Structures are given as C-alpha cells and as structure tokens.
Amino acid sequence: MKAVVVGAGYAGTFAANRLARKVRTAEITVVNPRPEFVERVRLHQRLAGTAAAAAPLTSMLRPGITSRIGTADRIGDGTLTLEDGTGIDFDYAFLAVGSTARPMPGSVPVGTWEGAEQARAGLAALPAGSTVTVIGGGATGIETAAEVAEARPDLRVRIVGSSVSGGFSGRAHERVRSGLAGLEVDIVDDRVTEVTDGVVHLRSGAALASDLTLWAIVSGVPDLAARSGLRVDPEGRALVDRYLRSVDDERIFAVGDCAAVPGARFACALAAPQAAHAADALALLIEGRRPGPYAPRYVARAVTLGRKNAVGQFTRPDDSLRRAHFTGRSAAALKELASRAGKYAARTGTGA
Template sequence: MTDILVLGAGYTGTTAAIRAAVKTRRTGGRVTLVNASTRFTERLRLHQTAAGERLTDYPLDEVVAGTGIDFVQGRVARLDVERREVTLQGGRVLGYDKLVYALGTVTDAAVPGVSEHAYAYDDYRQAVRLAERLDTLEEGTVVVAGGGLTGVESAAELAEARPHLRVVLLTRGRPGSMMGEQARAYLDAALDRLGVEVRSGVEITKVLPDAVEPAGGELIHSDATLWTTGTRGLPLAEASGLTADARGRIVVDSALRSVSHPDVYAVGDAAAVSQRFGVMHGTCQGGIPTGLHAADSLADTLRGKTPKPFRFGYFHQPLSLGRKDAVIQFTRPDDSPRRWYLKGRAAVAYKETVSGSPLPTYKLLKRGLVPAWVFSLTAGR
C-alpha cells in the first residue's frame, strides 16, 4: 500500500483527495484526508455568511463517502518532511509516503492591529463572528479594507443585506483594478447604488478596536473592520524545511511537486506555481485544476510514468454585487482583461453557476467522469 496524506479539505484539497483515491485505487493507494473542521466550507461564499445568510452545511465525511478516503478531523501542528510524518494538535502522528499540501493561505496580518481587531475570511467561524457582531449594531460603520474582488464582493453584500449600516471600502487603488474599463465603470455604479462609500488611495497603517488609521490622515471610525488586503502561506511550510517563496507558498515544479522534497505535492493557494505568464495567484479557478493535476501526477509516478507538465490559463473574473447584480470580466490566459464582459441578470446567472456547490461535480469526479480541463472553464474565483 502507498499511504497518501492530503492536508486541507477546501475546494482544492477535497478535489485532490477524491481524484487521488480514484486514480490510485488499482495501484494500492490509501488516501487519508485531514481537516481542522468536519464541515466543508464554501469559501467563495463567506461574504454571504458575513452578511447573515445561512448556507447549506456539508459534512466532509458525507462529501467523500464512497471513495475509500479515511477522513481525520484535526489541526496540523507540525510537518516533518524528513521523517514523512504529520503531527496533529493533541499529539496524534500520521505517516505518509506521498503528501498533498492543500492548507491554503491565511490573512496577511503584517499591519499592526489586524490580528487583534479585524475580522477575516480565514475560516467559516470568522465569517460567522463578523455576522454576529453586525447583528448587534442598530447603526454604525463597517470598514472593508481591500479593493480586490473579495473586498468589493463583501462591501456590496454587506451594504445590500444591512442597509442600516454605513459601509466604507478602503483601497490603495481603484476597486476592481484588474478589470477592463467598462466592467469597472459598471462596478463603480453598482457600489454607488448600494451606498458603499469608496475611498481610494488609502494605505492603512494600524487597526484599532474602533477605528482604522490611514497614513497621513485622520482616524476612520469603525464598529467592525473586515481585512481582505492580501494573504500568505502558513508558517508551517517554511518551518518544515520546504522551499517557499516570499509569501510563504511552497515552490513546485511542473508536476506540482515541491522542488526541495518531491514526495510533497502543493496545490491551490499554498503553492507557488509558475506558468508562462508568471506565478499564478490564488483563485479557485486556478486552484481546483492544480488539485486534479497533482493527483494525476502522483498516480502517474506510482505507475512508473513521467507526469505531464501543468498548464493553465485564466478565463474570467466573476464578481457578485449583492444577490441581485454581478459583473463578469472575461480574460486572456494571463488574467488580463478582454473586451467582453457580462453584467446584470446574465452575470448573476453565470456567477451562480460557476460558484455553485461543487458537490454535484464531486459525485461525477468519484466516478472518474470529470476531466481536468472542465474545471479550468467552470471553476469560479
């Protein structure tokens, strides 16, 4: 038997685990999936959770049922890549022959006060905590830091769901700056319609319990601050001796194996994956294909075959603007904007399709019916 250990059961890790179980079933693969929570978290929808929407609960043991995968609940405390062992909080030790590292990233809390006073989307519980905080406010100000897709989606969702609150979006540049001019104009109009107060050119230097401090400006009052300005890899990877980049992501080769420890595969946000256009940035659109490819590479290696190189190109930037509006920017493979975009109801339907529950697709994946290229076209941000 070959013991295959998958760390992390988000979109990417769950995909990798199911694919690896299916692809190595005849070659003696035994897959164990480790996750801190028993719940499958739809991270793409955490802004809806923060706004107070109750989403469907998917127990992970049911998600992987019928695959032969052994699910273990536990938070990883230590990774020993020389001994090929993972220690969980509480002391349980799991050995492996092959490891798939899919623990994602966490909020970059380098700005003073972020860890203590800001909310983030590092897990489902943090989004629930933000919703619970907002439930206590009859009036007040919510500050959303970061004008990327996550920040814009959150500001729009909160403004629509909680119109009695003032929502302020703070960003260094223009919201949705990666989109084309027409899509950005539509985005700006939507934020204005929802009453979101946008302040561009703002660099936050400190987060306080009831305010944020911009560089060279007066304090901005905040009853709740949501931090979406960037992420970085867990310290666990570098501490284990795996080669990592400046953001703490594991550097991998074309087969998605660690360049320093080839028995370790890294996928999704946790991996620094180089393509012709540069290093991929963290999205579900790109992450799920890495999970599929890593599982295929691992299976090929066990069969004595040479893994194929990973190739990927971006396709779209889906952005919800509350429950009733959206804008979709179609892109070139390097994620630069094309001329085409969708808006309004058509964009809402598109966004809900690509960001819908992956459970139906996982059912097909268990049966070996979903090729890797499908995910690059259908996976959302």
C-alpha cells in the same frame, strides 16, 4: 499505496476524490482542522446571513476515504505529524492548506471560517445607523461590502482600498464601482495605516469612525511548509516543480493557494485544475509513466454585487484582461453557477 491530504478546502477535497477515482487501491486520509468543508467563496454570504457556507466533510468525500480532524504540525520523511503528537505515515502527500488572512489589529478577517463567524455575530449585533468598514479593494472586499449593504440597508457601509476594483479594467472596472455606489457603498481609495478604538486611520491623514471593521485581504499562507523545512517563496508558498511536487521532496505535492506555481495568484478557480493535475500526475507516476507539466490557464475574473448583480471580465490564459465583460443578473447567475460547480467538482473529483 498510502496517501495523506493535508487540508480539505477546494484543492484538498478535489485531490482526495480524484486520487480515489484514479488509484482504486490507494488508502487515502484527509486531515483537516474542522469536520466541515468550507466554501470560502461564500464566506461573505455567511457573515451577511444570506447563505450557508459549510457542509459535513464526510458528505464531500468518496466512500473509503478516511477523514481525521486535527492540525498538522510538520510534514516530511514520509510522516505527517499532528499537533497532538500523533503521526500518519504516507507514501505520497498533498499539501493543500490554502491561504490565510493576517488582519490588522482592530479588524475582523472575513476570509476564514472563524473570522466570518465573528463578523456575522458582530454584524447581527449592530443597531441601525451603524457604520461597517471593509478593508480591501479586491474581490473579497468588494463582495463583502456589497453583500452587507444589500442585506443590511439600515447600515452605512464603506470599502477602503488603495485601488478599489483595481483588478478590473475599462468598462468592467466602472461597472463594479457603479454597482457598489448603487448599493450606497462609500468607496474610499486610500491605504489603511491603523485601526484603533473604532477609528480607521488612512495614509492621507483622514480618520473614519467605524462600528465594525472587516479585513478582506488575503495575505500569505499557513507556515506548515516553511516550518517543515520545505523551500518556500516570499509569501510562504511551497516551491514546486512542473508536476506540482515539492522541490525538496518528490513525495509531497502542493496544490492550491499554498503552492508557488509561476503565474498563479490566490484564486479558488485554480484549486481544481491544480488538484486534478497533481492527482493525475501521481497516478501516471505510479504506473511508470511521465506526466505533462502543469500551467495555469485563466478564463475570467468575476465578483458578485449582492444577490442580483455581478461583473465579470474575460481574461487571456495568462490572466491579462480582455476588454469583453458581462454584467447584471445574467452575470450573477453565472457566478452562482460557477460557485456550485466548484463545490460539485470538489465532491466528485471531476470537471477540471
């Protein structure tokens, strides 16, 4: 049985390693645009210069799994076609191309490796007293603003979003905002309409000077599924059945951010569970057994506020927020542990 995994983020790497453990005779090829596994949850640390965020892809894959550097152009009819015109035949495929960012002109995306590297260089070149503006009031924006503020206290840092920390509620919401304020991050609750010539324009009519503007909003997914003729949702995610197979081609599983799973949001926390379920489902189907349906189950939301502080809020399985939350150094330690566990799970195909 030949399997191809498109994308080597958390979901793709986990799926490849899990399948190798479950189906020993499988010939597995992982296709990725770069020879590194990128820890997306650490890109804000990478750009701030506080941590590495990549490891050789070969170090993340089990022996026997083939890695191929290339960019997918189309997938379907049992073949993955790359941009260089070559093809890889498969019996089954895992579509795991993740999500992406579509930055506003004049801003630098922090949610991609290339963007984080550009932001890192731009940040390093800023003299003391410069202003950094982070656009996006969600987890990526919060963590980026906090990391930059802690690493470069000589800069002025602001975060702009229609509702900064709106993904939390009650005391957790307050603790996130107070944590940002404690790092002297200016919080602006407004919507950005345009970035031109070093000026961030807001819906309210305000104009804010900015020496480096960072785009910290996840917005859609790569268009491989749509380009290949697979049905997608309005955000471009591949429509899947209850086993995480494409509704158009049962040989193709979609996992992670690029899968349109009801109730799922863009989150690294869902990468391993989805990849595990898809790999296990394929193993069962090969044996002639019927797998159970997949359903997302959430536990908590959490953001780091620099290296020594974090805020987490527990959720119900459907992702609705509970009142209980945790903060401070212990929360930062738990968040770090979760980040390390995510990489370990991807490398071993276990733990989900």
